[in-house]
Amino acid sequence: MQIYTQPEELRQLRHELTLTGKTLAVVPTMGNLHDGHLSLIEKAQSLADLVICTIFVNPSQFGPEEDLDAYPRTPDADLAALRRYHVDGVFTPGVEGMYPPGDETRVTVPALSELHCGAVRPGHFTGVATVVCKFLNLIQADYAVFGEKDFQQLAIIRRMVTDLFIPTEIHGAPTLRAEDGLALSSRNGYLTADERQRAPELYRQLMLTRDRIQQGERDYRQLEQSAHEHLTREGWRPDYFSICRQHDLQAAEPTDQKLVILAAARLGRARLIDNLTVDLKP
Numbered sequence: 506m507q508i509y510t511q512p513e514e515l516r517q518l519r520h521e522l523t524l525t526g527k528t529l530a531v532v533p534t535m536g537n538l539h540d541g542h543l544s545l546i547e548k549a550q551s552l553a554d555l556v557i558c559t560i561f562v563n564p565s566q567f568g569p570e571e572d573l574d575a576y577p578r579t580p581d582a583d584l585a586a587l588r589r590y591h592v593d594g595v596f597t598p599g600v601e602g603m604y605p606p607g608d609e610t611r612v613t614v615p616a617l618s619e620l621h622c623g624a625v626r627p628g629h630f631t632g633v634a635t636v637v638c639k640f641l642n643l644i645q646a647d648y649a650v651f652g653e654k655d656f657q658q659l660a661i662i663r664r665m666v667t668d669l670f671i672p673t674e675i676h677g678a679p680t681l682r683a684e685d686g687l688a689l690s691s692r693n694g695y696l697t698a699d700e701r702q703r704a705p706e707l708y709r710q711l712m713l714t715r716d717r718i719q720q721g722e723r724d725y726r727q728l729e730q731s732a733h734e735h736l737t738r739e740g741w742r743p744d745y746f747s748i749c750r751q752h753d754l755q756a757a758e759p760t761d762q763k764l765v766i767l768a769a770a771r772l773g774r775a776r777l778i779d780n781l782t783v784d785l786k787p
């Protein structure tokens with residue numbers, strides 16, 4: 506497995522691959538790899554001849570009061586996992602490599618970025634879109650794979666790639682869960698043993714809400730409020746619990762058919778996000 510740390514090395518790799526005609530897929534991550542990330546790697550391997558994983562805890566997507574310093578960094582375990590999965594290359598740039606002195610350009614996808622997580626984490630999605638744009642420009646991969654767990658992030662990246670004519674094909678991959686339903690996430694590591702036991706409640710509320718929609722309930726604002734209140738009673742601090750339209754993530758109306766229920770809530774030190782799609786029959 507090749508380890509690249511400098512942006513220029515990726516340019517060279519792209520040049521060499523173009524000569525051989527091999528296809529390339531990239532899986533961007535912030536490291537502390539778990540089985541969710543590894544499922545993205547497997548998907549990437551099914552798409553392309555070669556796979557590169559990026560590991561970069563991107564400062565520009567963290568707010569001043571957020572967990573940039575505390576975010577788990579486990580480089581040795583990450584490299585071992587990637588070797589086990591026969592990943593071809595890993596890109597682990599430093600902050601100076603991605604944001605050299607003088608860097609000032611930012612990529613913003615305004616409407617989608619202001620909703621949900623963006624409303625609670627101002628500037629977050631500009632940080633995400635900017636660093637993903639930099640990765641895609643550098644690596645010029647044929648494919649890039651992102652998790653559907655970060656549903657809003659995936660929607661923003663798809664929008665950006667379309668709007669900026671970036672030639673990489675974006676693929677989503679399903680959310681991998683623990684046996685009790687909790688979506689795997691690096692931030693699950695912030696949970697105490699007691700909180701970890703209670704954490705699947707977020708997914709249970711998503712499923713309960715989906716069931717009620719499928720049973721014909723159409724008062725979406727009431728369903729949102731009821732889930733919000735339930736989580737609060739159970740000791741969570743919900744940021745939002747929203748029944749939305751899949752295509753623009755705006756509040757769903759009873760006539761909409763392709764829905765996604767998006768949720769973010771804090772439990773102890775952890776801020777967890779999750780979602781479920783609901784496709785209603787016409």
Ligand SMILES: Nc1ncnc2c1ncn2[C@@H]1O[C@H](COP(=O)(O)OP(=O)(O)OP(=O)(O)O)[C@@H](O)[C@H]1O
Nearest residue numbers: 534535536541651652655679680681689690691692
């Ligand atoms: N449980 C999961 N199933 C599938 N994909 C996932 C899962 N968790 C994360 N991903 C995807 O992995 C990629 C990298 O995410 P990231 O490194 O932020 O991991 P994370 O576990 O989501 O961490 P965080 O605590 O920051 O949410 C993203 O595309 C994300 O959607």
Ligand SMILES: CC(C)(CO)[C@@H](O)C(=O)[O-]
Nearest residue numbers: 533534535563633636655
């Ligand atoms: C896409 C990403 C790697 C950009 O830093 C990050 O937001 C993540 O891990 O989901």
Ligand code: BAL
Nearest residue numbers: 535566567629655658
């Ligand atoms: N997976 C989302 C990255 C973040 O929370 O910053």
